[in-house]
Amino acid sequence: MEHPIGLSIRKGTKVYPGTVALNAADFDLHMGAVNVLVGENGAGKSTMMKVISGVEQLTSGAILIGDEQVTFRTTEDARRHGIGIVFQELNLFPNLTVAENIFIAREKTRSGIDIDKAAQRARTRALMERLEQDIDPDDLVGDLRVGQQQIVEIAKSLAHDARILILDEPTSALSAAEVEILFRVIADLKSNGVGIVYISHRLEELIRIGDYITVLRDGVITGARSMHGVDVDWIVRNMIGESGKDFAKEIDHPFGEEVFRAEHVSLGSPAGGLLVDDVSLSLKHGEILGIYGLMGAGRSEFLECVIGRHPQARGKFFVDGVALTEKTVAGRISRGLALIPEDRKNDGLIEILAIRENMTLSSLKQFTRGIYMSLAKERRTVADFITRMTVKIASPENPISSLSGGNQQKVVISKALMTEPSVLLMDEPSRGIDIGAKAEVFKVMRSLAAEGLGIIFVTSDLDEVMSLSDRILVMSNGRVTGEFPRETATNTALVEASAVGHAKPTRHKEPV
Amino acid sequence: MADQTLTKPFATRSDALLFLLQARTFIALILVFTFFAINAPNFLSAANMVIMSKHVALNAFLAIGMTFVIVSGGIDLSVGSIVGLCGMVAGYLVLNGIDVGLGWSIQFNTFEICLLVIAVGVFIGAINGFLITKLNVAPFIATLGTLYVARGAAMLSSDGRTFPNLNGNPEYGSDTFRWIGAGEILGVPVSIVMLIAVGLMAAYIATRTPLGRHIYAVGGNERAAALSGIKVNRTKYFVYIFSGFCAALVGLIISSQLVAAHPATGNTFELNAIAAAVLGGTSMSGGRGRIGGTIIGAFVIGVLSDGLVMMGVSSFWQTVIKGLVIIAAVVIDQAQQRVQARVALQAQSAIDN
Numbered sequence: 001m002e003h004p005i006g007l008s009i010r011k012g013t014k015v016y017p018g019t020v021a022l023n024a025a026d027f028d029l030h031m032g033a034v035n036v037l038v039g040e041n042g043a044g045k046s047t048m049m050k051v052i053s054g055v056e057q058l059t060s061g062a063i064l065i066g067d068e069q070v071t072f073r074t075t076e077d078a079r080r081h082g083i084g085i086v087f088q089e090l091n092l093f094p095n096l097t098v099a100e101n102i103f104i105a106r107e108k109t110r111s112g113i114d115i116d117k118a119a120q121r122a123r124t125r126a127l128m129e130r131l132e133q134d135i136d137p138d139d140l141v142g143d144l145r146v147g148q149q150q151i152v153e154i155a156k157s158l159a160h161d162a163r164i165l166i167l168d169e170p171t172s173a174l175s176a177a178e179v180e181i182l183f184r185v186i187a188d189l190k191s192n193g194v195g196i197v198y199i200s201h202r203l204e205e206l207i208r209i210g211d212y213i214t215v216l217r218d219g220v221i222t223g224a225r226s227m228h229g230v231d232v233d234w235i236v237r238n239m240i241g242e243s244g245k246d247f248a249k250e251i252d253h254p255f256g257e258e259v260f261r262a263e264h265v266s267l268g269s270p271a272g273g274l275l276v277d278d279v280s281l282s283l284k285h286g287e288i289l290g291i292y293g294l295m296g297a298g299r300s301e302f303l304e305c306v307i308g309r310h311p312q313a314r315g316k317f318f319v320d321g322v323a324l325t326e327k328t329v330a331g332r333i334s335r336g337l338a339l340i341p342e343d344r345k346n347d348g349l350i351e352i353l354a355i356r357e358n359m360t361l362s363s364l365k366q367f368t369r370g371i372y373m374s375l376a377k378e379r380r381t382v383a384d385f386i387t388r389m390t391v392k393i394a395s396p397e398n399p400i401s402s403l404s405g406g407n408q409q410k411v412v413i414s415k416a417l418m419t420e421p422s423v424l425l426m427d428e429p430s431r432g433i434d435i436g437a438k439a440e441v442f443k444v445m446r447s448l449a450a451e452g453l454g455i456i457f458v459t460s461d462l463d464e465v466m467s468l469s470d471r472i473l474v475m476s477n478g479r480v481t482g483e484f485p486r487e488t489a490t491n492t493a494l495v496e497a498s499a500v501g502h503a504k505p506t507r508h509k510e511p512v
Numbered sequence: 513m514a515d516q517t518l519t520k521p522f523a524t525r526s527d528a529l530l531f532l533l534q535a536r537t538f539i540a541l542i543l544v545f546t547f548f549a550i551n552a553p554n555f556l557s558a559a560n561m562v563i564m565s566k567h568v569a570l571n572a573f574l575a576i577g578m579t580f581v582i583v584s585g586g587i588d589l590s591v592g593s594i595v596g597l598c599g600m601v602a603g604y605l606v607l608n609g610i611d612v613g614l615g616w617s618i619q620f621n622t623f624e625i626c627l628l629v630i631a632v633g634v635f636i637g638a639i640n641g642f643l644i645t646k647l648n649v650a651p652f653i654a655t656l657g658t659l660y661v662a663r664g665a666a667m668l669s670s671d672g673r674t675f676p677n678l679n680g681n682p683e684y685g686s687d688t689f690r691w692i693g694a695g696e697i698l699g700v701p702v703s704i705v706m707l708i709a710v711g712l713m714a715a716y717i718a719t720r721t722p723l724g725r726h727i728y729a730v731g732g733n734e735r736a737a738a739l740s741g742i743k744v745n746r747t748k749y750f751v752y753i754f755s756g757f758c759a760a761l762v763g764l765i766i767s768s769q770l771v772a773a774h775p776a777t778g779n780t781f782e783l784n785a786i787a788a789a790v791l792g793g794t795s796m797s798g799g800r801g802r803i804g805g806t807i808i809g810a811f812v813i814g815v816l817s818d819g820l821v822m823m824g825v826s827s828f829w830q831t832v833i834k835g836l837v838i839i840a841a842v843v844i845d846q847a848q849q850r851v852q853a854r855v856a857l858q859a860q861s862a863i864d865n
Contacts, residue, residue, distance in 0.1 A: 309739065333741040347739050350732035352799035361729055362740045364722035373720050394859030402856040415740065 003030035003211070006164060006195045007052065007083075012061035014047050014219075021047040023219040024061070028212075029164060031195040034186060036210030036227070038203070039239055040461050044219040045199050046088075049166050052197075053085040054078035084162030086153045088169040088199075094142030099124040101141050102156045127155040130188075132181050147174045154185070165189065166197040169295070171205065183209055201294050201460065202499060203232050215239055236491045240463050255470075256285030258321065259454040260337075260423045265305050265315030267298075267478075275301040276313070277478035283423065283454040288445065290469030291458045293498050298478035299458040300342050303425045306456075307339040308332045319423065333362060338421035340412050342428045342458070348412040349400050356382045356396040359411055363418040385414040390440060406437025413444065424448065426457040430464060442468055462491055476500045526855050533848035537792055537808045537841070544812060548819035555822055562701060566769070568814030569707040572807050573762045574785035575792075576714045577755030579806040582789055583718075584751045585731035585798030586644065586651035591759040591785060593662035594636050595778030598763025600666045602629045603675030603773030606686050621685030622692075630760045636662055637756020641749035655752075659782070666775040675773040693769030703765045710758065715803040727751060731798030787834070788813055791841045793848075812837070 007029040014022040022044045029035055029052075037045045050056040052063065054072030062069050065081060072078040075085075092101050099120045108116045108123070124137035133151050141149060150170060157165050167186075171179050186196055186209065200206055206213065213230055215223040215238035223238035260283040267276040276298045283289050291299050305313040308329045317324040319335050326332050341347035350358055359382050360367070367378045382396050391410045393403065400408060409429065416424060429445070430438045445468065449455055459465050465472055472489050474482035474497035482497030532539070548555045574591050581588040602625060609619035620628065636658055643654035680686035695702045718724040726747045729737040738744050762781070767773040792809030794801030813834065820830045 307739065328741075328743070329738055330741040330743055339739060341736075341739055346733070347735050350729050350736050350799065352732040352795075353728060357725060357728070361725070361737070361742070364725055368722055371716075371721060373722060373725075375720065394856070394862065398856040398859065399853070402853070402860045419741070 003033040005029065006031035006065070008064045009048070009051070009058075010062050010064060012048070012051060012063070013059050014044075014051060014056065015059045020219050022051070022058075025216075025219070025221050027214060027221065027224070029195050029197060030212050031163070032190055032193045033211035034190060034196045034198050034209050036206045036213045037197060037199045037216065038201075038206055038213065038235055039216035040463070043216040043239070045216055046168065047219075048216070049085060049168060049197065049199065052078065052164075053083055053166060055085075079160060079162075082161070082163030083166070084157030084160060084164070085166040086150070086157055086168060086170055090146075090149050090153050092141045092149055092153060094140065097138050097140055098128075098135055098144075098152055099137035101152060102127070102159050104156075106160065123159065124155070127158055130158070131155060131185055147178045150174060151178070151182075154182070158189075162194065164195045164197070166199075168199045169201065170198075171200060171202065179205075203235050203495060204499060206235070207231070232492060232495060236462070236495065240491065253286055253450045255287050256452060258282055259285045259319065260456075261318040261321075262302075262306065263316040263318075265302060265313060265317075267301055267305050267310055267313040274298075274478050276305060279315075279475070279478075279480055281456075281473060281480070283456060285422075285452045285454055286449050288449050288455045288457065288468060288470045290465040290472045291456065291475055292462070292465040292472055292494050293458075293460070293475035295460060297475040297498065299475050300427050301478075302475070303339060303427050303456070303458060306332075306425055307337055333419050333421075336420070336422035337425065338362070338416035338419050338423070339425045340409075340416050340427060340429060342431060344405070344408055344412060344432065349408060351399065351401045353400065354397045355391075355393055355400050355403070355411055358400045359385060359396075359414050360418060362415050363420075366418070381418070385418065389414050389444065404433075404437075406433035406440070409433050409437065409441060410444075413441070417448075421453070423454045423456070426455065428459055429457055430459070430461065462494060465494070466491070474498050526851065526858070530848070530851050530855055533844065533851060534793075536844050536848070537805055537812060540791075540837075540841075541808055541812050541815065544815050544819065548815065548822070552819050552822040555819060560818075560822075564814060564818045565704055566701055567818060568811050569701075569703045570762050570765065571781070571784050571788055571814060572707055572810035573710060573758045573765075574755075574781055575788035575806045575810045576711060576803055577751075577758030578782070578785040579789045579792070579794050579801050579803060580714070580718070580727055580751040581651075581755050582786070582794050582796060583731045583798060583801045584727045584748060585734065586748065586751065587655065587786070587796075588640065588752060588755045589652065589655040589782050590636065590640060590658040590662055591755055591762075592778040592781035592783075593659045593666065594633050594756055594759035595763045595766065595781055596775055597636070597662045597666040597669075598629045598633050598760040599767040599773040599777050600669045600675065600775055601632050602689075602764055602767045603678055604669060605629070606678045606680055606689050607675055609684070619681070619684035619686070622680065622688040625686060625689065626692075626764060629764050630757060633756040633758075633760025633763065634753050635756070637753035637759075638749065640752040640756070641745075644752065645745040645748050663775075663779075670773075670775060672775060674775075675767075676771075678767060678771050678773065689768055690771060691768070693765055693767075693771075703769075706761065706765075710761070711803060711807055714754075718803050723747070723750065728799055731800075733799075784813060787838050790838060790845075793845060795845075809841075 005028045009025055009027040012022055012025040012027070013020070025048060027048065039045050047056065051058050054075040054077050057073065070081060093104065102124055103120050108119045110116045121137040128135050131151055131154065133148065135144065135148055135151065141152060144152065154170065170182060174182060189196060198209065207227065207230060210227045213225060213227050214221060215235060217239060263280050265276055265279045266274055269275040279302055281289070293299050304310055305315065306317060308327060308331065311327055319337065324332065324335055326335055356379065360378050364373065367374045386393065386396065389410045391407050393407065400411060403411070429441055433441065445455055466489060470486055472484045472486065472494065473480055474494055476498050481500040482493065484493065554560055577591065578588060605620055605625045605628060609617040611617040640655050640658055643649045644651050678689060680689040692702055697705045726737070726742045729742055730744050730747050734744060766777055788810035789801060789806045790796065791812055792802065792805030794806060816834065816837065817830055820833065
């Protein structure tokens with residue numbers, strides 16, 4: 001069966017300050033088929049979808065529908081061309097009902113005056129039937145489970161008769177049963193001629209559902225073909241490349257005694273179930289432990305348990321063999337733990353404050369005698385860290401928001417290091433920073449480990465975890481599903497361990 | 513090098529603009545002051561200066577406390593009521609002492625009265641802190657609640673009547689109560705000396721102590737502050753307690769100045785305090801503001817209203833003018849933020865390339 005091309009990108013390039021997110025990409029979107037898009041975080045998948053859906057505009061290159069070149073200045077422009085997108089981060093209003101959310105900004109009205117609630121409700125009910133969901137149109141979205149919210153988001157696109165539907169990691173929050181329903185809906189849409197773009201990190205899932213596959217790496221398309229004969233190995237090879245990026249791994253040093261141990265750590269989720277499920281691990285002085293897993297595997301939550309953000313978490317922690325009884329973040333920092341959070345903007349930085357003030361926030365005691373805080377000493381220490389971490393700044397008094405992502409990350413790392421920790425917890429340390437800054441951050445991690453610091457870092461980047469870690473743990477659904485020393489770890493083994501407990505790959509493919 | 517000489521004049525022009533914007537409250541104060549010096553008779557007389565600074569001091573105390581609260585990302589609407597309640601407590605103690613119900617009562621000297629009144633202000637501040645941190649009530653609502661409760665309590669304390677003739681009793685050592693409002697230290701009114709002391713203390717806390725830095729951090733980004741090991745709740749407790757403390761001082765000073773305590777005293781004082789803080793460059797969204805700016809802001813408001821009175825402008829017009837000044841201040845503040853961000857970004861991109 002032939003699938004006509006509904007939309008294509010030619011020589012699409014998108015430049016952000018400091019990085020090229022998409023580099024001369026050629027992409028064809030087949031109608032009546034599932035076009036799968038795969039690549040590591042930051043490979044350019046989301047950028048490409050943002051361009052198609054009008055959130056961002058190409059720096060150069062063209063988007064074609066048929067033979068006609070189109071420009072989408074706004075998401076509304078794209079919607080008029082029949083393009084709907086379900087973002088990974090849900091764009092819903094928790095304070096409004098399901099029906100109100102679905103028709104937001106395009107309310108059905110009675111002769112343009114008031115909202116025709118009955119019509120909206122009826123349409124919503126029909127959509128929910130089609131999606132086989134028992135969700136009442138009058139339920140508040142905030143009361144729904146995340147999986148159901150995702151269904152609402154999908155219904156929103158369906159309500160506007162999208163001809164092209166982009167799904168960015170739609171299954172990351174869905175249960176196995178909900179995934180099956182979603183796949184049935186996708187098959188249904190396909191037979192109606194809708195072109196679907198499907199982004200996911202779950203490779204087995206992609207192979208099962210996809211008709212065409214496009215692999216991206218560092219903004220470049222490294223493979224595009226029909227799904228016939230594609231296997232996990234082929235995808236991984238194209239995602240990572242044969243050579244692998246070279247991160248500073250030259251220093252080899254002996255490990256010391258155990259510096260940190262976690263025993264039976266569990267954290268309940270507000271929706272029921274466990275976000276972190278009985279995780280135990282141990283870390284030696286000078287060791288870098290990488291935790292690999294998919295988004296939502298419970299890795300960040302585990303690190304947050306360690307630093308004391310979730311007082312209700314169960315489990316025991318030991319630093320240098322001594323039990324950690326402190327409950328507060330401040331207490332745990334004083335015991336030598338330090339966290340570099342994943343979400344720099346919301347958890348790592350205080351954007352309104354100066355670079356200097358951000359850097360010393362955790363360690364002001366160092367500069368204080370009684371009620372006297374030495375600003376001179378503070379300035380000296382900051383200057384010292386700026387040199388050590390090679391942070392490029394005009395002045396330490398400028399607001400932190402004036403810095404690029406890489407330099408901001410270096411400030412956050414400096415803040416953590418200033419507390420003189422013995423265990424450093426790093427959540428996605430390379431997120432949102434360019435390749436040069438990445439290499440510098442990794443070099444810093446290596447040399448810190450060589451000084452005897454124990455480092456636990458979380459990443460969804462296979463290449464990063466393989467080349468940077470001394471030992472690798474894989475988490476899936478809140479549990480540790482694999483442990484590998486660096487020597488024996490393989491990409492395939494890690495990917496398989498990271499999918500344990502998810503919707504079982506049936507290997508069954510629908511005839512195309 | 514050529515590059516540098518090219519960018520230099522531009523950079524300095526931006527810098528000059530930035531300086532003007534930053535000093536805007538001070539410039540406004542000078543303009544307002546000069547205007548009234550020329551147009552209002554007797555404005556510059558020594559007697560007027562003393563009276564005016566006493567007026568300003570009352571608002572400035574509240575505004576200093578308010579600045580900490582707003583910088584921490586909150587708001588304290590209860591300060592006006594705390595002023596009223598503390599005034600009543602002071603009046604009651606001066607007149608009656610505490611009746612223990614055994615046919616005799618405990619009487620206090622001035623110093624003890626001051627301590628007790630301050631304790632009341634601190635206690636209400638602590639209740640605000642408790643509601644906001646432990647019970648998770650939004651600051652606006654929590655302090656709105658204590659506003660009513662404290663005002664009601666002030667009314668109840670005297671059935672709405674005034675406590676008159678707070679002259680004290682030499683036998684109990686409370687005859688010095690009037691000194692707080694009327695006395696002088698080295699020719700300077702006591703309330704001004706107290707304002708200088710509290711102002712310096714607050715400025716020191718804000719700029720030179722970890723506590724001060726924590727207040728700014730909590731207001732800037734509470735989540736990041738907590739993850740950095742800052743004790744967020746303790747910081748919030750402090751700001752509301754400090755605000756209550758400042759309000760208690762004002763209650764003492766007013767009842768001493770008037771030699772009487774009326775339960776409606778301090779009505780809408782909280783709004784003037786917020787206005788002074790905002791005029792001084794405090795951001796309502798938290799994380800930004802300076803004590804010095806706030807004090808200048810309080811002077812702008814005080815000079816403006818006293819000057820207009822002396823010029824015989826109707827109080828209705830005064831209210832309109834005050835409102836316009838506040839709006840103008842916030843609009844200029846936005847402009848300053850934009851220029852500041854641009855200057856920083858320019859400097860940074862020069863480094864990055």
